[in-house]
Amino acid sequence: xxxxxxxxxxxxxxxxxxxxxxxxxxxxxxxxxxxxxxxxxxxxxxxxxxxxxxxxxxxxxxxxxxxxxxxxxxxxxxxxxxxxxxxxxxxxxxxxxxxxxxxxxxxxxxxxxxxxxxxxxxxxxxxxxxxxxxxxxxxxxxxxxxxxxxxxxxxxxxxxxxxxxxxxxxxxxxxxxxxxxxxxxxxxxxxxxxxxxxxxxxxxxxxxxxxxxxxxxxxxxxxxxxxxxxxxxxxxxxxxxxxxxxxxxxxxxxxxxxxxxxxxxxxxxxxxxxxxxxxxxxxxxxxxxxxxxxxxxxxxxxxxxxxxxxxxxxxxxxxxxxxxxxxxxxxxxxxxxxxxxxxxxxxxxxxxxxxxxxxxxxxxxxxxxxxxxxxxxxxxxxxxxxxxxxxxxxxxxxxxxxxxxxxxxxxxxxxxxxxxxxxxxxxxxxxxxxxxxxxxxxxxxxxxxxxxxxxxxxxxxxxxxxxxxxxxxxxxxxxxxxxxxxxxxxxxxxxxxxxxxxxxxxxxxxxxxxxxxxxxxxxxxxx
Amino acid sequence: xxxxxxxxxxxxxxxxxxxxxxxxxxxxxxxxxxxxxxxxxxxxxxxxxxxxxxxxxxxxxxxxxxxxxxxxxxxxxxxxxxxxxxxxxxxxxxxxxxxxxxxxxxxxxxxxxxxxxxxxxxxxxxxxxxxxxxxxxxxxxxxxxxxxxxxxxxxxxxxxxxxxxxxxxxxxxxxxxxxxxxxxxxxxxxxxxxxxxxxxxxxxxxxxxxxxxxxxxxxxxxxxxxxxxxxxxxxxxxxxxxxxxxxxxxxxxxxxxxxxxxxxxxxxxxxxxxxxxxxxxxxxxxxxxxxxxxxxxxxxxxxxxxxxxxxxxxxxxxxxxxxxxxxxxxxxxxxxxxxxxxxxxxxxxxxxxxxxxxxxxxxxxxxxxxxxxxxxxxxxxxxxxxxxxxxxxxxxxxxxxxxxxxxxxxxxxxxxxxxxxxxxxxxxxxxxxxxxxxxxxxx
Numbered sequence: 001x002x003x004x005x006x007x008x009x010x011x012x013x014x015x016x017x018x019x020x021x022x023x024x025x026x027x028x029x030x031x032x033x034x035x036x037x038x039x040x041x042x043x044x045x046x047x048x049x050x051x052x053x054x055x056x057x058x059x060x061x062x063x064x065x066x067x068x069x070x071x072x073x074x075x076x077x078x079x080x081x082x083x084x085x086x087x088x089x090x091x092x093x094x095x096x097x098x099x100x101x102x103x104x105x106x107x108x109x110x111x112x113x114x115x116x117x118x119x120x121x122x123x124x125x126x127x128x129x130x131x132x133x134x135x136x137x138x139x140x141x142x143x144x145x146x147x148x149x150x151x152x153x154x155x156x157x158x159x160x161x162x163x164x165x166x167x168x169x170x171x172x173x174x175x176x177x178x179x180x181x182x183x184x185x186x187x188x189x190x191x192x193x194x195x196x197x198x199x200x201x202x203x204x205x206x207x208x209x210x211x212x213x214x215x216x217x218x219x220x221x222x223x224x225x226x227x228x229x230x231x232x233x234x235x236x237x238x239x240x241x242x243x244x245x246x247x248x249x250x251x252x253x254x255x256x257x258x259x260x261x262x263x264x265x266x267x268x269x270x271x272x273x274x275x276x277x278x279x280x281x282x283x284x285x286x287x288x289x290x291x292x293x294x295x296x297x298x299x300x301x302x303x304x305x306x307x308x309x310x311x312x313x314x315x316x317x318x319x320x321x322x323x324x325x326x327x328x329x330x331x332x333x334x335x336x337x338x339x340x341x342x343x344x345x346x347x348x349x350x351x352x353x354x355x356x357x358x359x360x361x362x363x364x365x366x367x368x369x370x371x372x373x374x375x376x377x378x379x380x381x382x383x384x385x386x387x388x389x390x391x392x393x394x395x396x397x398x399x400x401x402x403x404x405x406x407x408x409x410x411x412x413x414x415x416x417x418x419x420x421x422x423x424x425x426x427x428x429x430x431x432x433x434x435x436x437x438x439x440x441x442x443x444x445x446x447x448x449x450x451x452x453x454x455x456x457x458x459x460x461x462x463x464x465x466x467x468x469x470x471x472x473x474x475x476x477x478x479x480x481x482x483x484x485x486x487x488x489x490x491x492x493x494x495x496x497x498x499x500x501x502x503x504x505x506x507x508x509x510x511x512x513x514x515x516x517x518x519x520x521x522x523x524x525x526x527x
Numbered sequence: 528x529x530x531x532x533x534x535x536x537x538x539x540x541x542x543x544x545x546x547x548x549x550x551x552x553x554x555x556x557x558x559x560x561x562x563x564x565x566x567x568x569x570x571x572x573x574x575x576x577x578x579x580x581x582x583x584x585x586x587x588x589x590x591x592x593x594x595x596x597x598x599x600x601x602x603x604x605x606x607x608x609x610x611x612x613x614x615x616x617x618x619x620x621x622x623x624x625x626x627x628x629x630x631x632x633x634x635x636x637x638x639x640x641x642x643x644x645x646x647x648x649x650x651x652x653x654x655x656x657x658x659x660x661x662x663x664x665x666x667x668x669x670x671x672x673x674x675x676x677x678x679x680x681x682x683x684x685x686x687x688x689x690x691x692x693x694x695x696x697x698x699x700x701x702x703x704x705x706x707x708x709x710x711x712x713x714x715x716x717x718x719x720x721x722x723x724x725x726x727x728x729x730x731x732x733x734x735x736x737x738x739x740x741x742x743x744x745x746x747x748x749x750x751x752x753x754x755x756x757x758x759x760x761x762x763x764x765x766x767x768x769x770x771x772x773x774x775x776x777x778x779x780x781x782x783x784x785x786x787x788x789x790x791x792x793x794x795x796x797x798x799x800x801x802x803x804x805x806x807x808x809x810x811x812x813x814x815x816x817x818x819x820x821x822x823x824x825x826x827x828x829x830x831x832x833x834x835x836x837x838x839x840x841x842x843x844x845x846x847x848x849x850x851x852x853x854x855x856x857x858x859x860x861x862x863x864x865x866x867x868x869x870x871x872x873x874x875x876x877x878x879x880x881x882x883x884x885x886x887x888x889x890x891x892x893x894x895x896x897x898x899x900x901x902x903x904x905x906x907x908x909x910x911x912x913x914x915x916x917x918x919x920x921x922x923x924x925x926x927x928x929x930x931x932x933x934x935x936x937x938x939x940x941x942x943x944x945x946x947x948x949x950x951x952x953x954x955x956x957x958x959x960x961x962x963x964x965x966x967x968x969x970x
Contacts (some may be wrong), residue, residue: 034781062871069836075821
């Protein structure tokens with residue numbers, strides 16, 4: 001059924017049909033003398049027309065749009081209660097459901113039958129947030145439980161041939177397990193490092209887009225929400241209430257749904273935007289006397305390592321994260337090139353992923369960047385820019401992968417209960433963020449920033465590490481601390497993005513978290 | 528045309544009655560099988576099966592032995608509708624007690640109401656005097672009706688905000704149901720008396736206005752409906768009364784301009800009510816988009832949508848759905864239960880039964896011997912048909928939901944008894960017409 005045929009329009013249409021029926025019927029009998037019989041037949045026709053339309057509407061409910069109507073769910077804006085079809089909950093309780101496993105085989109969540117219904121069981125609490133919550137009676141499904149529901153129940157996830165084979169009994173038909181790209185030890189470390197702070201950390205393998213760890217804090221504990229009996233409903237409701245009342249808002253998964261100004265980490269994009277068309281090069285020099293006036297908007301420089309120095313190369317401007325330098329880069333690059341580059345890296349749109357991702361924005365309106373002051377601010381990561389940590393992880397991974405952004409991927413394989421691999425999800429190129437040569441130049445900038453610049457805290461002995469810190473202003477509160485980076489023996493093998501809400505300077509704890517996660521990721525035996 | 532085979536109570540009708548009883552019995556068995564519990568012989572399903580079958584077959588036999596000559600399709604259709612209602616009530620009884628904490632055993636009660644209802648229908652069909660005498664009592668009937676409405680508006684009991692019930696000696700009666708019949712009787716008498724005035728309309732510009740004797744009761748009716756709306760706080764009753772009035776006026780006068788005028792007046796009243804009363808506003812909003820407030824105002828509609836769509840083409844089977852998820856399911860949303868458990872096939876059957884009911888009622892009217900009886904039959908038939916359309920239209924969102932009952936199917940004593948009484952009157956009229964046509968003396 002097409003989009004414009006909304007319920008309301010359909011109702012109008014039905015009444016139009018009913019009215020037309022009565023009119024036509026009456027018109028055809030207009031020449032008969034008024035008699036009770038004539039009028040009775042017209043009234044009967046009108047009643048019949050309404051009954052017919054009721055039948056059509058019933059058929060729409062029960063057959064034509066059955067799935068859409070039966071499966072519709074929503075949240076009440078007043079009470080925040082989730083309303084969903086309770087019958088599907090019953091189905092969820094009585095059907096077996098596949099497990100979700102980390103790449104190393106650690107079980108994150110699995111189902112067991114207890115007293116006639118299937119209950120979700122959870123392993124290590126540090127890993128459970130990856131799966132999302134599962135609350136068949138009350139709040140529905142979330143995260144991977146929602147996006148991969150069809151595979152987990154076994155209704156989907158198989159090829160047509162396998163399904164037909166299953167129907168005739170020569171292939172397995174049961175639920176499928178999800179095998180993730182996530183490494184359980186790395187995921188645990190990420191959770192531990194974020195403990196007590198609000199923020200997110202993502203580790204990606206640049207060459208494949210495989211997400212090795214994705215952690216947000218605060219997290220949602222799925223266990224109390226997974227009520228399967230009426231006796232557990234009250235506890236689940238109060239747990240949900242606490243989630244809603246929590247000022248830290250744990251229901252927002254920071255890694256994919258948290259929107260932050262990227263701060264200086266965006267200089268990676270600005271540098272790429274300037275270098276690819278040849279507008280700037282690493283040795284291009286810029287004046288930085290401590291402030292710059294752009295159309296009456298004064299940008300103060302707080303980052304110079306030595307206030308007696310007033311001329312810096314782009315490399316130095318990047319390593320010392322000089323806003324005045326990048327404001328000039330932005331003004332030289334211009335609005336079109338900067339927007340083009342940001343879009344090429346996927347900023348301002350939802351990154352395709354196994355969980356819902358917020359789109360973010362380059363600017364809130366079309367003409368914002370027309371103002372030079374706004375363009376200058378945007379060039380060093382302020383302005384109206386908003387990104388999720390996943391966006392910045394993809395930027396770091398694309399630079400590390402010689403410019404190619406792979407689609408971030410959380411699910412690697414679907415496995416039947418007998419161990420057969422039903423489907424392997426191949427790595428997919430998503431975007432070309434920047435050309436290979438530029439990507440390698442930007443890698444060099446990032447390596448310099450770690451070797452002698454402000455990202456030094458991310459350094460790992462024995463590895464080539466590149467990084468960029470960010471300290472994103474957020475109104476009156478303490479700034480958000482960012483770190484994006486990559487590391488490898490020679491060519492980068494892992495990329496990382498870390499954000500800590502109101503976490504202070506990006507060169508401090510965020511860079512340390514990034515470095516530690518990269519070191520651990522590199523030490524995992526890639527067998 | 529030889530009408531004998533269609534009107535004398537013989538073979539076909541007996542087959543239909545047996546079919547209705549069989550479908551009911553099978554539905555009850557399915558409900559029994561879907562529940563765990565008591566041995567079959569001591570189950571309510573078994574008791575209902577026996578009592579229902581005995582009642583409908585007993586009445587059928589009585590009609591035949593008494594040489595009843597009335598319409599023979601009406602009764603089986605009503606029996607099957609009532610059977611659906613009985614299955615629903617019994618099926619909901621345990622679930623509503625368990626899940627919603629209902630104190631009333633609605634299955635047991637519905638069974639009792641049905642037996643009384645069937646007997647009432649039978650008694651009216653067989654023993655009621657020639658209804659023509661009612662025409663002489665038209666003003667008394669009208670004033671009794673208005674009085675009853677007034678009393679209800681003042682001392683009535685409010686259920687869910689609507690003041691529709693009057694409690695007499697511990698028994699709650701839905702007075703609007705009774706007033707509905709009084710209205711039909713009055714209008715039939717008034718309109719048939721003034722039949723000759725049909726041609727005497729007067730024109731204001733292009734508008735064809737009814738003569739004053741028509742305009743006067745029209746104004747009174749419009750006022751009554753507004754009173755019903757405001758005092759009784761019930762949109763459904765107002766809509767039902769007014770549509771009923773328009774249908775009867777149209778049938779008597781043959782002027783579609785009256786209908787148009789009436790509809791415009793009603794829409795104007797409804798628009799006024801929309802701005803004056805929050806309750807009406809909420810109803811309309813929940814009709815246009817129940818997902819605006821899915822956990823409060825839209826909840827009932829959404830749960831009903833879920834039930835019907837989950838039933839699909841064939842339904843989950845009687846006793847296998849979850850109709851208790853819908854608030855007020857036993858009165859407002861019985862069709863959703865049928866949708867969930869009997870599927871689209873069940874709904875279409877229900878709609879078909881109402882179509883046949885309407886057709887037979889209108890046929891009875893066409894065959895009736897004088898203008899009063901004709902209009903009376905039209906009004907009685909329309910009262911059942913329009914009520915079904917108003918509530919089914921509400922469930923399927925052609926109209927805002929209004930709390931009128933689904934005739935013969937919904938749980939509820941007053942509504943069932945009045946519907947059965949109306950059916951009895953229709954049967955009586957058809958019997959009289961047939962006897963008059965054939966010159967056979969009445970009972």
